[in-house]
Amino acid sequence: AQTIHQWPVAEIKAVGSPLSLGCTIKGKSSPNLYWYWQATGGTLQQLFYSITVGQVESVVQLNLSASRPKDDQFILSTEKLLLSHSGFYLCAWSLGTSSAETLYFGSGTRLTVL
């Protein structure tokens, strides 16, 4: 069975500080990977997706970047946090074998920027 693990569970960071959020998928090779962001009380917005190692497509940047250094790992980062980065960050995966696939979400990271 596939498992998706996000870390950390929660972060409290200062404006202007760097950030790195991680996501690991186990039990599935070559998945499609996604980052979503949810403002408090808001809807979910896709930020990035990746179909293979080293390849990341930006959907909405929000002064963030993403990388896929390994087949099972997806990293979201920034060098300088803004107040507007606060929210809930969700990593998701899909099979990567066809279009219109179901996305399965991780447990998320809650980020508070002060």
Place this chain on the structure above:
Amino acid sequence: GEQVEQRPPHLSVREGDSAVITCTYTDPNSYYFFWYKQEPGASLQLLMKVFSSTEINEGQGFTVLLNKKDKRLSLNLTAAHPGDSAAYFCGFMATGGNNKLTFGQGTVLSVIP
């Protein structure tokens, strides 16, 4: 891009009553449609995925109806219980695309015992 409108933003019902959440969309292309449930502080749990050719989809304690003529997708909880209290999101994904899932604005459902 696809425009999705989800209503209502908040819904409060008594235990045993039905609850209906609706999403309307504008793009006439074929889609897959999704309903996700998000309990407070938690991640998203897939409730159902339906294709545009299926109008009535039965789940456990709920029904998803797709009205292609009116471009409307609805989630109908038949007899709500407190465990149904959560945020619900509809989602749309175009076939033949890059698996971009566009979500509705969400509905926070409260079921009062």
